[in-house]
Amino acid sequence: MNTADLGLPVDVPSTALFTDHYELTMLQAALAGGTADRRSVFEVFTRRLPEGRRYGVVAGTGRVLDAVENFRFDADVLGFLREQRVVDDRTLEWLSGYRFSGDVWGYPEGEVYFPGSPVLRVEGSFAECVLLETVILSILNHDSAIAAAASRMSSAAGDRPLIEMGARRTHELAAVAASRAAYVGGFASTSDLAAGFRYGIPTVGTSAHAFTLLHDSERDAFRAQVKSLGGGTTLLVDTYDVAEAVRTAVEVAGPELGAVRIDSGDLLLVAHRVRQQLDELGATRTKIVVTSDLDEYAIASLAAAPVDAYGVGTQLVTGSGHPTSSMVYKLVARADSADPKAPLTPVAKRSSSGKTSVGGRKWAARRVDEHGTAQAEVVGTGPVPQELADRQLLVKLVEDGRVLSREPLDVVRDRHATARANLPLSATQLSRGEPVLPTEYV
Amino acid sequence: MNTADLGLPVDVPSTALFTDHYELTMLQAALAGGTADRRSVFEVFTRRLPEGRRYGVVAGTGRVLDAVENFRFDADVLGFLREQRVVDDRTLEWLSGYRFSGDVWGYPEGEVYFPGSPVLRVEGSFAECVLLETVILSILNHDSAIAAAASRMSSAAGDRPLIEMGARRTHELAAVAASRAAYVGGFASTSDLAAGFRYGIPTVGTSAHAFTLLHDSERDAFRAQVKSLGGGTTLLVDTYDVAEAVRTAVEVAGPELGAVRIDSGDLLLVAHRVRQQLDELGATRTKIVVTSDLDEYAIASLAAAPVDAYGVGTQLVTGSGHPTSSMVYKLVARADSADPKAPLTPVAKRSSSGKTSVGGRKWAARRVDEHGTAQAEVVGTGPVPQELADRQLLVKLVEDGRVLSREPLDVVRDRHATARANLPLSATQLSRGEPVLPTEYV
Incomplete structure (x- = not known):
């Protein structure tokens, strides 16, 4: 055919x-x-x-x-x-x-x-x-490299879920195989819809900075997202000022807000500050998701931080320094x-x-x-x-x-x-x- | 569909x-x-x-x-x-x-x-x-990373042709895109038949160690290859003893033998020895192809060696240390x-x-x-x-x-x-x- x-x-x-x-x-x-x-x-x-x-x-x-x-x-x-x-x-x-x-x-x-x-x-x-030499080696060398990195990351993350979000950092079909291998290595979900379609891996995601920038204000963006996706959504809080964004997020979504995502800055420090602020605002069950060039070492270094989930992209799909076996x-x-x-x-x-x-x-x-x-x-x-x-x-x-x-x-x-x-x-x-x-x- | x-x-x-x-x-x-x-x-x-x-x-x-x-x-x-x-x-x-x-x-x-x-x-x-964000970034981040590595390698290789042979080291479809990007970056050909089929990139290749090991002797293997593929073929000479293999190769194929391939050892040293031996055997136009974990630095270090072509695999398809942009x-x-x-x-x-x-x-x-x-x-x-x-x-x-x-x-x-x-x-x-x-x- x-x-x-x-x-x-x-x-x-x-x-x-x-x-x-x-x-x-x-x-x-x-x-x-x-x-x-x-x-x-x-x-x-x-x-x-x-x-x-x-x-x-x-x-x-x-x-x-x-x-x-x-x-x-x-x-x-x-x-x-x-x-x-x-x-x-x-x-x-x-x-x-x-x-x-x-x-x-x-x-x-x-x-x-x-x-x-x-x-x-x-x-x-x-x-x-x-x-069969080439195709067998292509598959095993790629997938095993990703799974090995995923395994180290999931070991470092302990009980906290890991989200695979590296599709944009690797070939579009390698990304689908990488999601699969990451799942084998202990990841919980993926951002990649093709991986969900092909392998049934749970897919997740809510919004990027572009969504905030599209709106006339961060408040408008949060309102639009919460109205459409519900209060259980994850709001991205680092487009402008994190503290202000967290305050706005809880005002807009209420203390039942699902989660906030932090995608830049000193994650250890910011996570602690955001947790404290969320708790003070009564949003004690709102989770914190961090994403920003994480690898297994960064994940481990956040073990004591009030982080509920990690999103991992580049370092996962490139095998964390070892992109092939x-x-x-x-x-x-x-x-x-x-x-x-x-x-x-x-x-x-x-x-x-x-x-x-x-x-x-x-x-x-x-x-x-x-x-x-x-x-x-x-x-x-x-x-x-x-x-x-x-x-x-x-x-x-x-x-x-x-x-x-x-x-x-x-x-x-x-x-x-x-x-x-x-x-x-x-x-x-x-x-x-x-x-x-x-x-x-x- | x-x-x-x-x-x-x-x-x-x-x-x-x-x-x-x-x-x-x-x-x-x-x-x-x-x-x-x-x-x-x-x-x-x-x-x-x-x-x-x-x-x-x-x-x-x-x-x-x-x-x-x-x-x-x-x-x-x-x-x-x-x-x-x-x-x-x-x-x-x-x-x-x-x-x-x-x-x-x-x-x-x-x-x-x-x-x-x-x-x-x-x-x-x-x-x-x-x-369109994800698919555009997947393609550009992958392909540009490979092309950048290829460009450094082709610059280091000067006029000597580079053969892309990394399919087995990366995802099977990423490999096809990698061949394409390598060609953009200055490579001459690929081992990957799918890249030839899809993009018209010239494909090359003759034999692996398995072919020699399949036969009762190296001489039998060389004979079978030359008989089927002609004297212009490339014989792999490092399965057992290189000097003996080169002697056998010229005996079997005659001084018009196309090329020999060296896939291990100290390539600088071995290439000099093989060149001298080939010349002494009258095979002055027989070329030397080297392949063995080459990157741009190894290619540059062989600039003064009597090498006629380089085959590059792992380091090409992994972007020579930078697998993504x-x-x-x-x-x-x-x-x-x-x-x-x-x-x-x-x-x-x-x-x-x-x-x-x-x-x-x-x-x-x-x-x-x-x-x-x-x-x-x-x-x-x-x-x-x-x-x-x-x-x-x-x-x-x-x-x-x-x-x-x-x-x-x-x-x-x-x-x-x-x-x-x-x-x-x-x-x-x-x-x-x-x-x-x-x-x-x-």
Whole structure:
């Protein structure tokens, strides 16, 4: 199907083109050379966490399943590849029937991960697996980066809700995925209507400075907003003078005013002053929402301030200093043929460069102490030790090309909260440190 | 139109939902209060460049025009907004007929910008303009950040071509926009097939380590690749031992081998060794492509190395440390009614917070010296001084809701090269500094 009539800012007819050119040329050469159908195992992992981070968060798995299912080469795509001579006719013919028919295993979405954790494993023929590299990495690298930042922020915020409001700071569709990942990481809601539409995440928002400036006075603006949206609305009080605005807000809305929002200034100081003023005006239940370039450190620094909710934008959608994860998709084992009984040979790059990896099809398990607190990420290629058998992390997501199940986002969000809670307490320290669990290879 | 049948990883039926919840609640309150049709002027600008950067690059304008044109509320979207009670019935009714009917002015895409430059100006009723805030900022903030990084990299690379290969490090659709922005900033090609499909950017790529590991020997892999893709292909030589791989590569492909790629190690050292080895083997015209976490500094450090092309991934798509621009969309002037003759009143936030802005509908011009080198970014609200009349930067992009013209990407790319070349030479110093032009308000 051609999506040009959709008029989206970016028209791409299927997920099949979210692919690097070299995946297709490798496919062509492998088809010609007779190696394309060798049974292969690819794994997604990261060699290290972003500097100073103590754990990673797997996010995007649900989107990966959608992408794998919709990875098809239709007439438009094939026409483009033919016209641009990306690959030869034999390869185009092969692509026209493409449908992933292998298996995918992975860490359940929302789980935490560490260096070397095999967060996703893709098994099938070399040809069918190699093509999925780019789109799988795009999704996991982006979504996991946002979820990791979100997790740190939600940990810092404690019981206070976090609102994701970063759509304007990132690509318009990356923003939708970022809202999703933020929700996985513990955010409560989003400003992004597309995220509400696509993923059912609660959307919130009331007004910006432009609304106040549109009116002849701040009082007129507040009146118009309260009249239309009700006294439970959130009034933005920092367009002119905060103290005056708070007074006007309570006069206009009454002491039942829902909330005020502060978007600038020294938030710690201003929040205290505004709380005191609201209380003096009898608006003791009016909440205070703060928004202004917040990150996990700013959130933590406001822990003792009378703040009821945080809105986070830029730092969330840019991963708070780490906008991407460094996950890679590597061939770790392959057979000499398509025969399912042919033995798998572990393979790995081994140049003297630091970019080496561990070959072999891996299992992973998390060892815990007697209190259930995680002690180590254990990764191995041989048989799984008895005591770790029921602690294994990889679950089957796709079998013979069929997606086995899809999870509601709330299940994923709860899983992340549980996984984080089971880490040693120092996992949620914001200060830089080593990964909170060691990775042991057995 | 419902796009669910497309099966895209993200289904959004039009650009209208790339919008923050509060734009719609502001609209509702303004409609109810009778201020929605006040003639308004919104401007996009940034208060500062990312720290140490000397100029910004306007990118994404073409995508903004598409987004504005396709900003419509169809039945699915309206149904969602009704069901979620985002706004009331009157507002839904108004939205159902929405079509932007105002004017848009902007810096031509590819132009450079500085703090305070009014890179885009949107004029119309408050209601029709306020809704566009989020999607316009999403596009410009993302694309301009990538283009700025690309521009620094292409400046550092000089005549050597740059290949964009960061798709796997960012959201799958952000990657397509990033390829486009990289091309604007001076990149030559991309690995991303979707960017080739959507924007006609040349795509390139040959093989990854997985292809070598698939085979029983490196020689087998090289043979298969050369046989299928021809001797002009690029062989990846760092899977095992680089020197051995280079020897094998020339043996297999002959001295007419197109190129070798090095993806790890000390690139400066390895490139020199490989060049010497290639020359000794008679492969004097075989090129060397390097790829491995390159940024503008690494590219500059390889200026004296025998490198023929650079592949750049992570650092490009993450804006080389600055993944977003800090552009804002602010109401700067408005009338008391819809009357086109009603005078515009400049407006601006003025709380004591540092987030203040300059009110009024602005023009901008770049003052140049007698050699044509830029001297200052001049921004004003009154009449344009005679000597700057033909140096004005804003051009009309949309008139009465109609997009006036669309530009081929090559025109945009050339414009950026010219604009950068006309800046003082210190603009292209990679070291941190102040904006290379001062912004003067008159």
